[in-house]
Amino acid sequence: MGIVPASFSVSILHGLSHMTSSRPLLPLILATIFSIVGLGMIVPVLPFQVEALGGEKGHAPYIFSAFSAAAVISTPIWGWLSDRIGRKPVLLASAGLTMLSYLWLANVDTLVALYGSRVLAGLAAGWFATSAAFIADVTSEQDRAKGMGFLGASFGIGFTIGPALGAWAVGHGSENFALPAYAAAGCAVICVLLTLIWVKEPQRHVQDATVRFATSVLTHPDISRLLVLHFTVHIVFTAMEGVFAIWAASRFGLGAREVGMFLAYSGIVSVIVQGGIVRRLVPKLGEAKTVGLAVGTLALTMLTLLMVDAPIWILVPMGLLALGMGLHGPAMQSLLSQVAPPSMKGGTLGNAQSAQSLARVLGPAWGAAAFTAFGTESPFLIGFAVLAGAFVFAVILVRRFPKTRPALA
Numbered sequence: 001m002g003i004v005p006a007s008f009s010v011s012i013l014h015g016l017s018h019m020t021s022s023r024p025l026l027p028l029i030l031a032t033i034f035s036i037v038g039l040g041m042i043v044p045v046l047p048f049q050v051e052a053l054g055g056e057k058g059h060a061p062y063i064f065s066a067f068s069a070a071a072v073i074s075t076p077i078w079g080w081l082s083d084r085i086g087r088k089p090v091l092l093a094s095a096g097l098t099m100l101s102y103l104w105l106a107n108v109d110t111l112v113a114l115y116g117s118r119v120l121a122g123l124a125a126g127w128f129a130t131s132a133a134f135i136a137d138v139t140s141e142q143d144r145a146k147g148m149g150f151l152g153a154s155f156g157i158g159f160t161i162g163p164a165l166g167a168w169a170v171g172h173g174s175e176n177f178a179l180p181a182y183a184a185a186g187c188a189v190i191c192v193l194l195t196l197i198w199v200k201e202p203q204r205h206v207q208d209a210t211v212r213f214a215t216s217v218l219t220h221p222d223i224s225r226l227l228v229l230h231f232t233v234h235i236v237f238t239a240m241e242g243v244f245a246i247w248a249a250s251r252f253g254l255g256a257r258e259v260g261m262f263l264a265y266s267g268i269v270s271v272i273v274q275g276g277i278v279r280r281l282v283p284k285l286g287e288a289k290t291v292g293l294a295v296g297t298l299a300l301t302m303l304t305l306l307m308v309d310a311p312i313w314i315l316v317p318m319g320l321l322a323l324g325m326g327l328h329g330p331a332m333q334s335l336l337s338q339v340a341p342p343s344m345k346g347g348t349l350g351n352a353q354s355a356q357s358l359a360r361v362l363g364p365a366w367g368a369a370a371f372t373a374f375g376t377e378s379p380f381l382i383g384f385a386v387l388a389g390a391f392v393f394a395v396i397l398v399r400r401f402p403k404t405r406p407a408l409a
Helices: 003-017 025-042 046-052 062-085 087-106 111-123 127-138 141-170 178-198 215-219 221-252 256-285 287-307 311-339 342-374 378-398
Strands: none
Touching: 025 087, 025 127, 025 141, 025 178, 046 062, 046 111, 046 221, 046 256, 062 087, 062 111, 062 127, 062 221, 062 342, 087 111, 087 127, 087 178, 127 141, 141 178, 141 256, 215 221, 215 342, 221 256, 221 287, 221 311, 221 342, 221 378, 256 287, 256 311, 287 311, 287 378, 311 342, 342 378
8 A cells, every 4th residue: 555655755756856946845745744644544533433432423524524614714814823923833833733632632531522622623724724825935936836736745645644554553343542643643743843843934925825715706707617616526525525434334334444444545546546647637638628527427436335235345436536536626726727817816726725625614514414314325315416416517617618728737
């Protein structure tokens, strides 16, 4: 499992070596990988920990909504602070508070405390917005998109390694929920040390519009339609992500270790897609058609989940999920940046991130509600219906961008 992420890490380093002003980025990228490895270690564990502390199985996905809701509130504040006191102090504060949230998580003995630890983690989640602003500070305009791409790639690597380590740490049979949390805290400590020692405060601060919300963007019809499609994809994806663990437990009796391994497998496929397939496919199809293909693939994902009758076959929908999301993210971001007028590019990407953040709050919540009210398969059935409609919408929408220039080659 380590072969693909390792080779992809080499490609990141190779790409950084060809960028001007690349030296300040390497410590940040490495710190980000450790930060996301820590997060990835606890993701497959959390739903089972909710149940172990007396929570209802169908309510377990709310733990993800709690984190995301806190992050939506805190992210603008972290961005404001980083503009005023500097990027490095905010990165250190975010990583330090995240470490404390993991230590709290490792020692929780009530459901309230568990949710409290994840709310603290959400309030501490200023790393991504601040690191994006850091990249805007230290890169030229021609290298900025590549820098953001490397930041995104570090997330892919982290979410490949993290779930696999979490699956190992939690054990099998008598599950040890504290060990993954302590290990995640250790990753946060490494993140703090890398930032403290090697990350240097940028000499200039750029007001990074990619993390800001702009209402004027919503009046642009093509951008608005693409944002609706983007939100729809993510609200179904996050619902499926939220209920996957409890579905696997209810349907096949799988535990945190098995769920973690499936997530790691999905991460490997995602790295392969984003590291190679998407860059070859988009120049042939264009961004718009690639987005349509991604939505269709995600609809197929929901359909195949309804057909799974043995644990081994979970590999099929998880592979399709990674393929669909791996295609959707880069293609949609690139398409939005091309469709938006120059004065709206930053605001457009900011709105896309806001739509994604809102979906991360609402998706697990509606998935949990459907799971409880209508049965274990209902989130996937509803998700298929929504994405089938979204696919039709995407096919119609693609016709509006017949001359979109491929930008990911």
